[in-house]
Amino acid sequence: MARRTQRSVLPSSTRDFLRDYAAQEPSLLGRSYEQNVLADENKTSVGAVYTPLYIVDYIVENTLRRTEIPSPAILDPACGGGYFLLASYQWLIDRQVETKRRRLSDTELLSILRDSIFGADIDAGAVEITQHALALMAFQNRTDTSNQNTPLFDQALNELSKTIIVGNSLTGPAFTSAKNSRPVDANAINWPIRHPQLLDRGGFDVVIGNPPYCRELDFGEQLEQIARTALGKAYRSPRMDLWYYFVHRGRELLRPDGLLSFIVNSYWTSSTGAAKLIATMRDSMAMEEVVDLGRAKVFDKVSGPHMIFRLRNQHSTSKIAVKRIPESVRESAEAFVVGTKTVDTELVDPATFYRGGKVRLRGNSEARQLQHLEQFTPLENLGQVRQGIAENPASINARTNQRFDNRWQVGEGVFVLTKDEVAALSLTNSERELLRPYHTLSDIDCYRVAKEPSKYLIYSTRETCPDIEAFPNIKRHLEPFKEIMQARRETSNGNNQWWHLHWPRDEAIWRSPKIICPQMVAQPTFAASLEPCYVPFSVNVFVPEDTSRENLYFITAILNSSLLRTWFEHHAKQRGVGLEINGHVLKQAPVREVDHNTPRDVRLYKEIVDLTGDCKIESRIDKLVSEFYKVN
Structure with missing residues (x-):
């Protein structure tokens, strides 16, 4: 098999994968890269995770068989190791082989790559792996399997250099934008310029994948960059997840009536941060199917509920097929997804599914109950x-301690004290009058609160402690933490003294x-x-x-x-x-x-x-x- 000489962006360890797996399954290239190189580089911190192949196969099969276009243009906008594109390529090859009742020629194999398989990723190494894996798949499907010197592999890599590209799918202009729109970063993909042939036909036919999950709290810088783009200005919301943008961008890149199918987490269904996403799905697209994976295990290193959904890029009032793995299931979702175990299925009206501006996964009977x-x-x-009392601070945590040069012990009580800490203060009777029974989360159970509190609160407020000099032992205890309290908003604004609780609430609440x-x-x-009963801010x-x-x-x-x-x-x-x-x-x-x-x-x-x-x-x-x- 001929090899193309090029300057690789991959580390030497990854280039070895190309050699070691060249004669095996093409998908092993992407899997090896993601499980070895990405793990070494901690790429999971930016939302990159390995997608189980049974999930890939389900999405590809249930999306591609619903498009009537002979050579659909398929995009994975965050392709990673290329699983979705490899499965899509093989699916299209198999369909043509079945139709023509013969193996495909090199020209036909290259034509599918050129016209149907598109991908992008910000990781240049992942893109190169995907290109090589797809070229290897073309080589494995050639008519003359005995000919090892065919130029097909090089020809495929040449085609793929134009269709599987390095760049940010979200920060450049979409097909509906002007070609000369100014990108916000050097990695932005200008879709009208990179793929003008798709602009002429109205966009991609299919968008599939497993977009990265990144919360605003942890990835504010990346989301701020997107917020400066046209996409961000239209859809930015507080407390959103990065993958929401991939749905919006996917819709912009799809032709009318095109299909989008992703696997995502399920946290968004009742989130206020997903309001714009849900409105787009409800008003501009048609949800065709949802597979609620519940708490079944999907990813090795990612917990929490997940789902698969398929959307069509046109509004419809047709009913939505909602499939649900039983809530009690904690083992792998594979048997339910591949069909060896049954799932609950019902057709749900869109008005019920999107009732109240949220997504309702539980179906019609529960909707009537609600x-x-x-x-x-x-x-x-x-x-x-x-809400409970904001002591600020209750005790010293690691973050506060680090900010103040680790001058205290982590866990050391400030306003909230253990019995031993109270005993160590040698409080007078008048000082003890500031103590209140403080019930932590461990004290709260079904129906009942523990009779004896696990801790005690120094209830120092403008009413109970207008002058700290009247409580010398409490002053001596709180004074080492004075710098923390002086930095609080209510203290710096002059609403409280430094020795007061930040938000103590009306004490009648705690006595009632x-x-x-x-x-x-x-x-x-x-x-x-x-x-x-006095309780913390988390109650x-x-x-x-x-x-x-x-x-x-x-x-x-x-x-x-x-x-x-x-x-x-x-x-x-x-x-x-x-x-x-x-x-x-x-x-x-x-x-x-x-x-x-x-x-x-x-x-x-x-x-x-x-x-x-x-x-x-x-x-x-x-x-x-x-x-x-x-x-x-």
């Missing part, structure tokens, strides 16, 4: 919802009977507290109105029920393996008020209250709550 809940009273109408709930939870966990608090007739444990049971858990799963943001129930979401939680003049309501009310506090019979409480809400 719609039923909307008639009931928001929790905020029954009392006040507040209330319901508390950690914000970040695997599942909603609400606990009633009838005694004074939400509900204090009922004085006029409320409902027992606190009754409302707690409702919020802990499986019925409301479903509501929270649809309205709260998913974070890793759990939910983020912030104050805004908690305020909207639907609570059905008891009609104390109706015997049925009174009976269910009393039964629920009598059962609360025993988590072993939660299933019985769930049934009673569903009956109370009149939900089957």
Whole structure:
């Protein structure tokens, strides 16, 4: 097989892969590169991960067979090791072989590469690997397999140098932009100039891949660069993920009626940062299929829920096929994706799927249930919802310690103290009056708060401690941390003294009977507290109105029920393996008020209250709550 002489961008170790695997599967080139070189260079930190081949095959098969164009133009805008392009190339070869009932000529193999296979990546090494793997695939599919001296390999590399390119797919102008649009960086791909033949035909026919997942918190610089482009100005949103841009850019690069299919994480479905993405899908495209992979294992080093979706670049009101792996599955998703195990499937109306500006994966029956809940009273109408105390700081963490030259011990209490730390202060009786029972997350369980707090809070506020000189032992304890407190916003603005808590809230909240709930939870966990209870910023608090007739444990049971858990799963943001129930979401939680003049309501009310506090019979409480809400 002839070899082309060129200056390689790959390290010597990677060039060895080309030699070692040249006679084997072409996909091994990309896999070796991603598993060895990218791992060594920590490319996973920029969202690059290996895509399982069964996922690649599913996306390619279920997308390409739905295009009627004989030679569709296929793009992977973040191609990495080239898995999606290799699978697409082989799929197109197999289709032509089946149609023509013969092996393809070199000219036909090159024609498919030139007309149908397109890719881009910011990693020059990955692009070179993809080019070589595709050229090797062409060579393996040649008519005369005995001829090792064919120029096909070199000819394929020449074609691929024009179609598999190094560059940023997001920062240059799309087909709809002017050719002379000024790029924001040297790596930007000017799509009208690089592929003018596709401009004439309206764009690519198919966009597929596994775009990089990069949150704004961790990749602000990259997202800021995109924000200066036309794409960024149109679609930038707070708390968005980088892959959202690949959907928007994919739509811009697709011809009308073209197809886009990606595998992505599932965190976006209820995220406010995805509002523009969801609006684009709903109003400008047609979601044809969603495969909800749930918590099944997909990637070796990436946890959390994932999904596959396929969109068509034209609006439609046709129903959406929603396929779901059971939520309880934690093993590999492969058997469900390839079809050896069954998935739940239903057709969902787009109005239901996009209800409330979010994506609803649970289908029609659950949508009707959620719609039923909307008639009931928001929790905020029954009392006040507040966030816990912002001590700032509760104790010394590693980041704060590093910022101040590691002068303390990590974990050392500042405003929040252990029993031993309190004992070491030798407080007077008057100083002890500033201490409050402080319940951390470990003190909060299903329905109940620990009787004894794990820690104590120095509740120093403008009301309780106007003059720190009156509390000398507390002053002596807090003074080493003075520099931290002076840098706080409320202190620098003159609203607080340095020895005060940052946001202590109204103390009546902490002295009143209330319901508390950690914000970040695997599942909603609400606990009633009838005694004074002070909690951190990571906990939400509900204090009922004085006029409320409902027992606190009754409302707690409702919020802990499986019925409301479903509501929270649809309205709260998913974070890793759990939910983020912030104050805004908690305020909207639907609570059905008891009609104390109706015997049925009174009976269910009393039964629920009598059962609360025993988590072993939660299933019985769930049934009673569903009956109370009149939900089957």
